[in-house]
Amino acid sequence: MNDSKNMILAVAISALILLGWTWASNRYFPPANPLASTKVVDGKQQPLPQAQPAANAPKALQSRATVLGATPRVRIETPSLQGSLNLKGAQIDDLLLLKQRQTIDKNSPPVRLLSPLGAPGAYFASFGWSGTAGELPGADTVWTASAPVLSPGKPVTLSWTNAAGVRFEQLISIDDNYLFTVKQRVVNGSAAPVAVRPFGLISRATKSADPDSWTVQVGPMAFLNDKANYKIDWKTLDQAGPGGEQFTSNGGWLGFTDKYWLTALAPVGNSAISASLRKSPSGGYQADYADAPVVVAPGQTVEQDVRLFAGAKELDTLKSYENAGIPGLTRAIDWGYFRWFMIPIFQLLVWLFHAVGNFGVAIICLTLIVRGIMFPIAQKQFQSMAAMRKVQPKLKAVQERFKDDKARQQQEILKLYQEEKINPAAGCLPILLQIPVFYALYKVLMVSVEMRHQPFVGWIRDLSAPDPASLLTLAHHMGWTWFPPFLGLSVLAFLLGVTMWLQFKLNPQQMDPTQQQIFAIMPWMMMFIMSPFASGLQLYWVTSNVLTILQQWWLYRRFGLHLSDTHPVHT
Secondary structure, three states: OHHHHHHHHHHHHHHHHHHHHHHHHHHHOOOOOOOOOEEEEOOEEEEOOOOOOHHHOOOOOOOHHHHHOOOOEEEEEOOOEEEEEEOEOOEEEEEEEEEEEOOOOOOOOEEEEEEOOOOOOOEEEEEEEEEOOOOOOOOOOEOEEOOOEEEOOEOEEEEEEOOOOEEEEEEEEEOOOOEEEEEEEEEEOOOOOEEEEEEEEEEEOOOOOOOOOOOOOOEEEEEEOOEEEOOOOHHHHHHHOOOOEEEEEEOOEEEEEOOOEEEEEEEOOOOEEEEEEEEOOOOOEEEEEEEOOEEEOOOOEEEEEEEEEEEEOOHHHHHHHHHOOOOOHHHHOOOOOOHHHHHHHHHHHHHHHHHHOOHHHHHHHHHHHHHHHOHHHHHHHHHHHHHHHHOHHHHHHHHHHOOOOHHHHHHHHHHHHHHHOOOOOHHHHHHHHHHHHHHHHHHHHHHOHHHOOOOOOOOOOOOOOOOOOEHHHHHHHHOOOOOOHHHOOEHHHHHHHHHHHHHHHHOOOOOOHHHHHHHHHHHHHHHHHHOOOOHHHHHHHHHHHHHHHHHHHHHHHHOOOOHHHHOOOOO
16 A cells, blocks of 8 residues: 555656656756847937837838849858848848858758848848038948958958048958958048047847747847846847947947857947947847047048957857957857856867767767766765665664654664764765766757757767657657647657666665655656757766666676665565
8 A cells, every 4th residue: 555655656746847847947948959329418328310220121021132132232251151241321231151051951051140121030230420520321321342342351441421521431351250340430521520429230120039048148148347248138128118228338249149149249449338238119129339429630530440240159269259359258158157167068078079070979978088087986886885785684673663653763774874884875976976067068058059960870960959769750740739748758868768777776776665666767757858958968868877887787796796785675
């Protein structure tokens, strides 16, 4: 009767954990990948007239090809980027990431980052001026380009002169990766001094398709006043009103981040800027900044540099730009509070990848390293396990003597542990020590673009995505829309459950019958919990379980013990 009650209790607890984890993981641990500027007026910051969010585009959207063909353009050609710059409004609004593909298919097109105003998913950057220089270049201004192609080592100068003789220039250069440098220059050819204020903006018509979560920052982002701001999200701007979130800072950067991509403005130098992140009444979102106003005397020239990062958040690339003067750019990757630990794990994984040529093999090598470091601890765990086995007769005697007084029984068992110098929790230490590594690998698979679309072997073509060989995949193919996602058991998850079960069989079982039932069910429950997670994470866990089984088998042989010795004496 008691065994039946224990089984029912264990099943109920397991079901609660399984269903509760589905909710908690979606909120806090999302699963793997699915296969304008401001000026000061009366002490208040106001939107610049030229800083119009992309959502103000015509309601009747046209195809991207139609929009791109409607205006004069300068081609953008680099080893990493391809696209064009719109001479109408001087907008960088057409950009493809050549080294990144939309899917794992061989012929998949490159990822599109920026898209022109008037086309679906408008997303662009532009630069301009406010001030008293007479007519100013705006969204409808058609600039003159010095060359038809912008490429590394071949900058392009955009120029336009107003009726008063004030000449505006934008000297745009680009490197081999993802960095544009724009020199905003004003040449005063008029007879009177003019006051101008340079600004830059990034505007996007829609939110990112990537989900924003507790563990992964997606949406508006800024690094201002030497601090990364992860608190602002789409909801913040939705509720902030037309003025949005406003800041003052000495240098820094701001823009929009997706899980793997970033578009950010970074004024050169450490001068004071006004910045804002906001939503327009028509639904678009904008990040913008403005430099301090300057007065340009007749015949004089002033210029201000700004950098635009538009590309993939590759750690080494971000770090190189950070070393070149863009503060805190590596913070665009949301490593979380334990970045000091996660970045070295990531760097070790990348080093292993370059050594072996396969990220799956690199994960296996990482597991070997972690288990090797923890081998001395595992030996102590085994010694504690052996000591537990030796006191089994004494434990049985205590259980028999106080079988009707559970509280006294627990007291006597604890006293026996103290006398024999046994720590029953020693077996948990290796598991606890692996938790930081496990979480670090989870974050690496979630946020590092270097792990995106990396294959292992066979059917596992993307380690950052769930194992495609699953019941959920089969259900989708069969059109079973009713199939619950948490029952989507995969091959790797099944191996995880089996290896966990074998590992538990080698450990001394818990003395409490209810705990025995829970531990008996846990491996099969973990199969379903882990199925939605990245296959790289499951690969790490399976490998760790296999190594633990081999390690325990070797230690049993070394100490001359038998598997039957792991079973407790029941009362």
